[in-house]
Every structure is written in C-alpha cells, then in structure tokens.
Amino acid sequence: MLTLPVFEWVSPTSLDGVLRELAARPGECLLVAGGTDAVPNLKHRLHEPKRVVSLAGVAELRAAREDDAGLHLGARLTLTELSRLPALKRDFPAVAHAASLVASPQIRNMGTLGGNLCLDTRCTYYNQTYLWREAVGFCLKKDGTVCHVVPQGRRCVAAHSSDVAPALIAYGAEVEIAGPEGRRLVSCDQFFVGDGIHNNILKSDELVTRVLLPAAARGQHGAYRKLRPRGAIDFPMLSVAVAVRGDAKRLESARIVVSALGAKPRLLGGLDALVAGKAADETTFAAVAAAAHKQCRPLTNVPYDDDWRHAMVPVFVTRALRDVFGVSA
Ligand SMILES: Cc1cc2nc3c(=O)[nH]c(=O)nc-3n(C[C@H](O)[C@H](O)[C@H](O)COP(=O)(O)OP(=O)(O)OC[C@H]3O[C@@H](n4cnc5c(N)ncnc54)[C@H](O)[C@@H]3O)c2cc1C
Ligand code: SF4
Incomplete structure (x- = not known):
C-alpha cells in the first residue's frame, strides 16, 4: 500500500488566509483543491511539502458569473459543474465538453478548474513509485540529474495533460493569479511555459483564483477532441481544441491548440x-x-508510440473541425 508522507495540514477559509500560509513557509507548501492529482503524487513522493494548504474551505473561489467582460469561473468550480454550466455550454462549448471528458465521474466531482490548469506534467519516468524511480536513477524533474526521454536535454519535456486548458486557450481565456502583490490577469497561453519541471508561471506564493472567458470570444464555433486508450478514464495522449470564426461558407479565422505532447x-x-x-x-x-502535423512533434514521454501519436495529429484536427461544422465523414 502506498502511504502519504508526513506533512502539516491547514485549511484556511479565505483567500487572504491562503496567501498568508503560502507567504509564511516560502517554497515549502503544496496547494490542494480536489486532491485528485496531488494526493497520488504525494503518495509517490513526487511532492514532498512540509505543509499542505487546502483550498476546500475558500468559498470565494467557487463563484461563476457573467458580466460585460465575459464569463468568470472560480478556480474551485468542479469539472462536473463546468461540464453542466449553462453559460459555458452555450458560449464556450469546447470548454464544457473538455471538462466532461476528464477522467471519470467520481474524479470530475472532486477535481477542480484550478487543479486542472495547474495539473503536474506527466511522464513514463515520473508517474511511478519511489522504488521504480530509484531503480532507474530518478530523473531531472525529481531527485535526479538526467532526462530519460531526451538524455542530452537540459529541460524536462513531460507532457502537459490537462483537458480543459487547451480549450480555454483556443477561446483566448485569461487566468487570474493572486499573490502578495495583488491580482493580475495573464493570457492562458502565456500562463504555461515549456519546461515540464514546473510548466506554469506561478510563483510559490501565488495561486490561480479565476478564469475569464472574454465576451469577445462568444459566438465562435468550438470543439474538443481527445485521444486516449480507455474512453472511461484515461489522460489524453493527444488533444485538440478548436475555436473558429465565420460560417461554413466563409471562414474568418481559426485558433487550434494541440496538447498532451510536450510541456x-x-x-x-x-x-x-x-x-x-x-x-x-x-x-x-x-x-x-497538414500544418498541424508539421508543427507538432510528439516525444516518448508517455507510454504510447510517438510516431503513431504524430500520425494522429492531422486525424484529430480534421475530426475536431468536422465537429465544429457538423460534418460527418
Ligand atoms: C485516474 C485519473 C485519471 C485522470 N484523468 C485525467 C484526464 O483525463 N484529464 C485531465 O485533465 N486530468 C486527469 N486527471 C487529473 C486530475 O484528476 C484533474 O486534472 C483534476 O482537474 C485536478 O484537479 P484537483 O482539484 O483535484 O487538483 P489537485 O490534485 O488538488 O491539484 C493539482 C495541482 O494543482 C495545484 N492547484 C490546485 N488548485 C490550484 C489553484 N487554485 N492555484 C494554484 N495551484 C493549484 C496543486 O498544488 C497541484 O499541484 C486524472 C487523475 C486520475 C487520478
Ligand atoms: S521528460 Fe525527462 S526529466 Fe521530464 S519527467 Fe520525463 S524523464 Fe524526467
């Protein structure tokens, strides 16, 4: 049986309380929302915090509201709630659909928007028990010095595996970050960085509080497609989110995000x-x-053949575009 390591547990009831906890122990805290990713990772000793800061008691992170700026989604909304939110299904259907495809119903009932955005990257050589990782000499991302996927590389290329993030990026969503200096909005695309060790711009004393889907992005046609071994539960091994302006006779523009390949x-x-x-x-x-195929390069970071995943990129881009316009083939 895998056991949890020893840590302190705190559960503040306000955002200020969370920020105080993070500031009091710089770099020693782990935020936990639904815990569906953080808890298995704790058991695998992938995270070894001195203090776990639960977001479960912070009611202000659970709001969803619409105004002139767009649709605001609190970081602690669950994936089930997202998948059923009428305003999201109406204006940004690819996001609601992506949320509905995460893992299984039980996990979607616990898993949150913030946790999905800040989901740790995944890799064959990382998502393993401590003993397994020790046997291969650990790796750059945790406890080691080399990358087993790109041995000569200096950066971790573990796979970004959130389903919701690609759909948010396709619609041009923004992420609100709160920290000691206040709150700031950054584009969801710029929120992520290409290093799988820590693949977002959050500092250790910051957290995600809200996502804004801008009013200007309403009226686009969207779709989300996900390739995974078992439709009932698995992480994506390839995902495609599409947001298109225009109508079937005359397109104006397209934003397409391909994920689950790199960090x-x-x-x-x-x-x-x-x-x-x-x-x-x-x-x-x-x-x-064809453009998608040219721009994407899967790696051997997850246990599925990278050439096959590469071959599936144009297939899934085409299927997502057909979904947008209700075309069957
Ligand atoms: C069997 C299984 C299958 C899964 N399949 C999928 C899948 O198909 N697709 C998918 O996307 N995910 C999948 N997951 C991962 C996970 O369940 C979801 O991504 C979920 O949304 C994570 O949310 P959470 O609230 O449980 O996050 P937690 O586990 O609580 O946290 C995850 C990470 O986010 C950080 N975090 C949480 N909230 C915040 C915040 N507000 N600000 C800053 N950091 C924060 C935590 O510190 C932690 O590092 C799967 C998990 C399991 C166990
Ligand atoms: S990509 Fe390399 S450094 Fe990153 S988790 Fe995998 S083996 Fe480790």
Missing part, C-alpha cells in the same frame, strides 16, 4: 492565412491538418 499546449501558428475567406470543406480541413 506546454501548442497554439498553432499561421492558420488564418489557410482559412480566411475559405469554405469549411475537406480541402480547407486538409490544409489545416
């Missing part, structure tokens, strides 16, 4: 030139799918 979701470049003024047909979809 940061990839927002594809150069797509507007391929879609602007074009019809939503198989010729346009094929051009976009």
